[in-house]
Amino acid sequence: MSSGNGAVVATGAGVQGGGSTETAMQRARAETIFAKGAPGRRAFVAPAMDVPVRPLDELIPARLRRAREPRLPEISEPELVRHYVNLSRRNFDLDSGFYPLGSCTMKHNPRLHERVAGLPGHARLHPFQEPARAQGALELMWNLERALSEIAGLPHVSLQPSAGSHGELAGVLLTRAYHDARGEQRTKVLTPDTAHGTNPATVTMAGYDVVKVGIDANGGVDIEDLRAKADTDVACLMLTNPSTLGLFDENIEEIARIVHDVGATLYYDGANLNAVMGKSRPGDMGFDIVHFNLHKTFTQPHGGGGPGSGPIAVSDRVEPFLPHPVITRSQVGDGEAVFDLDHDRPESIGRLRGFQGNYGCFVRSYAYICSLGAAGLRDVSEVAVLNANYLLAKLGELGVLDLLTPAYGRVAGAEEDAKRQWGCMHEFVLSGAPMKRELKIKTLDLAKRLLDHGVHPPTVYFPLVVEEALLIEPTETETRETLDRFAESIAEILREAREDPEIARGAPYSTPVRRLDEGAAAKRPVLREAL
Amino acid sequence: MSSGNGAVVATGAGVQGGGSTETAMQRARAETIFAKGAPGRRAFVAPAMDVPVRPLDELIPARLRRAREPRLPEISEPELVRHYVNLSRRNFDLDSGFYPLGSCTMKHNPRLHERVAGLPGHARLHPFQEPARAQGALELMWNLERALSEIAGLPHVSLQPSAGSHGELAGVLLTRAYHDARGEQRTKVLTPDTAHGTNPATVTMAGYDVVKVGIDANGGVDIEDLRAKADTDVACLMLTNPSTLGLFDENIEEIARIVHDVGATLYYDGANLNAVMGKSRPGDMGFDIVHFNLHKTFTQPHGGGGPGSGPIAVSDRVEPFLPHPVITRSQVGDGEAVFDLDHDRPESIGRLRGFQGNYGCFVRSYAYICSLGAAGLRDVSEVAVLNANYLLAKLGELGVLDLLTPAYGRVAGAEEDAKRQWGCMHEFVLSGAPMKRELKIKTLDLAKRLLDHGVHPPTVYFPLVVEEALLIEPTETETRETLDRFAESIAEILREAREDPEIARGAPYSTPVRRLDEGAAAKRPVLREAL
């Protein structure tokens, strides 16, 4: 009865003895909540007005008051629930299928985390509660900082940034503060061609100029180009390692040397930390600043595009500039430890946001770390890498890699006839260029056809350095059967396209809507419901 | 990737330039959890063994121990979550659409109730906690008893029965105890032809013989037949009022007189209480015993077939026999009231189950009563009756009632040309007999075709006294728009059937599976997965 088609009744025409079996309900146009309800309906009931009522004019002059009510919906609670439950069913999600969205680490989100984050002692704690009465929260944050510090191999942590790119901005501003404190005016930040878009965008927002560094045949930083560009105007090199190609830069020590030699900082985009937890540490590689994406590596649910959390870990030389407040711990003898917030940080770059960061995310990620422990976190990275390599090999076995070719990642020193020609860390990139050439279907078509196979497509057209790119990150929480089935789906789509490329080009068919016209949306933007 | 097809990807074939676009995933056979996983996988991790471990043989002799492990699945947590999330999507539910299942009162289930029932102080309270440390629970149950007593118009309440039919059993056993205490050996219980199946089934389980009473032209108890059958062997008359035809028995006072005159008790099946809350009370009508279905009238969610709760309210003469324990309240001066459980009830029929009943349901229903208050509960019944009559009238307006005719419920004294010929309380019954005759589709076909319209069909083939019955209960929480759309769906199906009855006969088309072979299931029962 609702235009948000429910789970159980599929949209679209069926046929029965020649006639369509489609019903009005299946044909209905998507209606927003603003088109529902009726004047006078309500879900909210206000608590009783239990104080003496004074004329509003006495309290707030009419000229400051609202002349025209906001036209919010007027809707009953049952209608409201149905609307959003039905809308939810028009989403694909991680709890219903495979979601190998490269660079995003779509790993299982344990429900334990939602439970503990929902405890009123966490969820209804006011951020301005006096620290003496928020000791549990501060202890949790302290413990999380210590764990992240150990994972990164860097001594100091700030949990404040709200997401990865916010962490990046913090990192570049810290770099600026660091150079400022040394009386240096640097102007450039280096980013490799494989960098995620947030890296160069951040650089600009922090008032630096982006200088791009090329990549070499192995997908790593082009050392010669780096050397050429690394001068004393360079404030920082931002690097993702493993890179967005899913490859560990084997020259990382050399890169660190070059960057440090010119007095610049080395920034680690931690989006791919899931590949190396407990195996290798950015701090040990020579990085000064690391951001974590708690919503990737530490399984804060992605929420349809947030919330996230982007803590940063930094080296001693950067520490004085950290955003305030910082959490402190003190203990007299073996009395109870006392935690506090220190605002008195004269060299701090200041705040990046209100309050202490996305605490609700901290609770979840801390629970995750408690569940897994050291060995568990190492296992995460080992299986993440194992799963990616297995999927790559499986695609090879099915003959897929002729049409979807690995762009980088040839195994160093592999014999011509060795089984393993291609390798990766926790994710890998394929190029759909041969497929496009030979089968006349694009990576986008492949992706859309995958929807009919009940999987979320990998990241497409990123990284930019690979033509018709497909960036595949299976994560450690998937089973071998799921990887096998995904590989078979890809093979099946290619087989099908060889027979009839129109099928992929017209895909998807089984989704709540078919392919959407993004061009039209941008050309004549309709960004809100007209009322 | 899962055989439980998700929400987003619909099952079934599409067509594209002649070829099928159906994928393997869409064709996949439903797999149970026992077909998933792999030896060695696990979701559960045990807490550490922190005590000294002794040889098991020392603790439990081998001959008492299990020889062969139960073959439970071995599955990872992510797989487990996906399996059941995907299964859930194969259910239709009240939060996604209209569910006018007659006699079941499928009203909106407020989420507030889940929240309060989940508070650890309720949810983790042990039933054997000493009453002094369970005062909140006992107070809640006391308050709920008082509210139900007021609603029923009967002074005493026991919350113990687990569902409606359990309440019926309690009621008939109370009747037996009542007669026993008076030294009478009665053998028969009367039930009208419109009775729900649980009524006669209960009578047998309680060791009585069922005697059926006919109904009159208005669907009420046939007074003459009742008079003929009401003798001193009769222990009780069980009645639903409004009846399962959705009609209030106008002769109820007379019926009560007849039953009481032979010394029998009058039992009120409260399944239809949603029609009369705050409007009329069973106690005032002369009933001795009433059961409530908290999962109907008081919005305990139905859970796919329970849990429910079936409290009973009784008159003074039945009170001594109530199941124990009963809740007591005492108060010294204006000190705090103290609640306790009284087990010392010498005439009690005893327990009907463990502990104090389905407390979790009490919490929800009590919250509901607190939310609505007296006026709100009255509004519930008024709107329930309004909605049902409106829907009936709307179907009339659309010309549906010629093919789906009201079997009973002609409005008393309505002029020939009066607009309102048919009336009902909170639900009404239509007979599909004319439709079957003229359009060659059965009530079952209509019901199945309704699935393609995104609604749950009404109750079908009950009550038994109406041929090809369709029992429609919209409830008070539905909007007029929803009722209109439902009426239009019915009209549309009839129109469609006139053109091509095969469509309805082949329905449904858009559901996760098509019409299922129930005969085969019963003939060669497969009741568990073979391992």
Added chain:
Amino acid sequence: MSRYTAVTEADLAVMLETIGVESIEELFSSIPAALRLDREIDLPDGLSEGEVYAHLRDLAAKNVSAEDEVSFLGAGMYDHYVPAMIDMLLGRSEFLTPYTPYQPEVSQGGLQVMFEFQTAICELTGLDVSNASVYEGPSALAAAGYLAKLTNKRGRFVISRGIHPHARETLRTLSAGYGMTVDEVPLVDGVTDPEAWAAAIDETVSAVFVGQPNFLGAVEDVGALAGVARERGALVVCSADPLTLGILEAPGELGVDVCVGEGQSLGNRLDFGGPSFGFFSARSEHVRRMPGRIAGETVDADGRRGFVLTLQTREQHIRREKATSNICTAQALNALAGVVYLCWLGRRGLVELGELMVQRTAYARDVLAGLDGVEAIHSQPVVREFAVSLDVDGLDGVLRVLDRCAAEGVNPGYPLGRTYPEYGNGLLVAITEQRSRADIDRLAAVLGRALAAERDVVGATA
């Protein structure tokens, strides 16, 4: 318009007009005037959502739950950890809000869950068939009695005194109607007295009932007890604690005809006693006399695998007074929790959890027995629960000790004297996986202190 209704004034006008009446009141005209209430019922005014929340939270705060104390209460319901995933699944509208799957095409989720549940229960109990749930443990046992009565028409039940007192009483209550005699067999050293058992059973006995483990936590020799009964043609009903069945032999392997039990410990909350679920499994020859819903496998019009409710000719809605039970609404959602919990544990987890309980319980039994004034009530093998007696003055003495412990945040267990006068100063202690060694040591310390204090006081006033 109240909280959950949606009839606006405009709606009302249109609706009354469409119906052809002047007022809502007119719709109630079939109710005789004398029976129409001329006042509002006597209840407080409605409250806002936040106010109701606050009220229910305040009531919750007046309870001492297992979240608030270290609790060793068991005696039929156990404080096992309920994995968070279960809350999520049970909270999904798709499982929470539909009713019994009368329309299988849009209920495959619920039906498949039932089928999986039946499979899991059969695996646990070692029996052939299971239904999709009954209300809870004690009434499940009574339902088994009714099945026996339908099967052999005999007039007597014999029940071990080791069966949960609520179940014994429920059997009496519910079988009174159809006229059964219920005889109880006493315990000796914590288990059913085999001689009294054998003596009690003859050819008039319809069914015998034994608990595994029994109420005192003791593991019964079910095979031996069953043997005697089968010889005399009585049906053997075992009421088993499902979470012990990774350790203890499957009842189905021991000559049991019907195995029932309380399902709370399988992923259900304590909830002050309910809702939980009862399970009901039996040898296949009894399937057509089983109570309740049963899901079965079939195919759809396109040959796709699917599930439906089956063997419905047993049920009240078809057979009415000839039905094998009157049950209609059962405990589907709780049974869902049960099967998800079993899958969460998994094949190995069930055994590991059992072993952890066995070892910790053995440890606790030793530690408590080492306390001054504590003695074991029996020496039988146990899994997660054991009985001791306290050297105090009967039930009242035990209750005073419990009060003292409660003040220190520990709940030592169930005072047996409440239901077993013969163990007037008994205490039944349950050790779930949520009670660590540290918790057990704390129990010992607190209980020791409380006992000493109680004996001091009693000594002083004596």
Added chain:
Amino acid sequence: MSRYTAVTEADLAVMLETIGVESIEELFSSIPAALRLDREIDLPDGLSEGEVYAHLRDLAAKNVSAEDEVSFLGAGMYDHYVPAMIDMLLGRSEFLTPYTPYQPEVSQGGLQVMFEFQTAICELTGLDVSNASVYEGPSALAAAGYLAKLTNKRGRFVISRGIHPHARETLRTLSAGYGMTVDEVPLVDGVTDPEAWAAAIDETVSAVFVGQPNFLGAVEDVGALAGVARERGALVVCSADPLTLGILEAPGELGVDVCVGEGQSLGNRLDFGGPSFGFFSARSEHVRRMPGRIAGETVDADGRRGFVLTLQTREQHIRREKATSNICTAQALNALAGVVYLCWLGRRGLVELGELMVQRTAYARDVLAGLDGVEAIHSQPVVREFAVSLDVDGLDGVLRVLDRCAAEGVNPGYPLGRTYPEYGNGLLVAITEQRSRADIDRLAAVLGRALAAERDVVGATA
């Protein structure tokens, strides 16, 4: 295999064989040996789910939350009641677990929610366009600054001291990189000093920032302040409290260019400060410089209505160093809570809630002002928050008073001296609909006692 992985021994063998390596370690061979850890990282062992729950619950119990005391804390985040329906919706896997809707065909749910959210925010603020959320309030304000900078390339911001101190500081931090000067305009009688404001604004000013209501709870004359700024070509940014916008005039009607704000009070929990969401709305001429995701309407191949992310050429993944913002992951789930909350309130509810707050806040202001030793800090109109000063010795005196009140289960509010030295003994008191008249009376009693006690002690030691 750890908690959430699934590679059995058999899997491992097959997988290594398929890959063509001997061990997992081999897969890490691209990491230089010197950088490979030769030890386990230093963290405690993993725990079972029940143990982790218990640990996190114990930590929670060390906090005093709004569930545990009667709290009048506000100052940017407010203890409004979050309807239970929101928990349910946010807990649905379909909303909780997907990422940004990169594949619109299977993300219509999330995209439509964004579109609805944008509509609701535009209605609230009276502006033309809204994005789908930014991180939170203060960074939203800083983002508005960046938009102004991109728009007019001027080098100076003027900000009212009535803006939340965290927002003022965030603006400073984040605009330091691109070299802005930030000048603050002081308050007089609780609102932005109009003369100092006019004096501070000239043609070098890129944007001005005013809060509505401001941090002291006072309603600003936004229209007048905006007028001055517009005359001099500066963009006007208003940081508004969305839940007051049923009562206060829409910023869009008052000459504001960009309206941002903290969304927590719209159906989000306190969560010790996050996650919540920031909203960002503007006049349509600014749409192509807005930060973050924006959903737009379109049609599919069959002409069906649908939604997509649009105007992406503003964004980092397309425009990289030329993007209008670096934001990627935002706060979609929190914004969902926001729009559901607004629909739950509905058109009338927003106003009714506002009126309830206004009346109760007026009552509380009167009652507190009647206490000995309490004085109003300003006399401006307020909606749900007001500032008083306590006759004690500066911030330390206030903190001692707060400690005393906490011991009685009452949290009177935010000690203004923490961020406003000029109101060293100030207290900011917030009245949400969860604080009844009885709560307010209790606050008065407890605060009165605490003040008296504090002054006694200080008097005695003086």
